[in-house]
Amino acid sequence: MKPESHCFPMLAVSPEKQRPVERLVDRILAAKAKDAGADASGLEREIDELVYALYGLTPEEIKIVEGGAK
Numbered sequence: 001m002k003p004e005s006h007c008f009p010m011l012a013v014s015p016e017k018q019r020p021v022e023r024l025v026d027r028i029l030a031a032k033a034k035d036a037g038a039d040a041s042g043l044e045r046e047i048d049e050l051v052y053a054l055y056g057l058t059p060e061e062i063k064i065v066e067g068g069a070k
Contacts, residue, residue, distance in 0.1 A: 011054055021050055 024047050031038040052062050 013054060021047055
């Protein structure tokens, strides 16, 4: 099966770099466990920013990823 053209490489990230993302995910899960309707958008945004930094994305690339540029 041929990969899609919109695929991007997955990074091999050290446990030290994974931990901040894991902590944010844990906070989201805890908030949702208390209240399924809890707003976790701020925490989700923090995860996005960490991932963008891991990939070294420029502001222009982030706009593309977020759908702000075509």
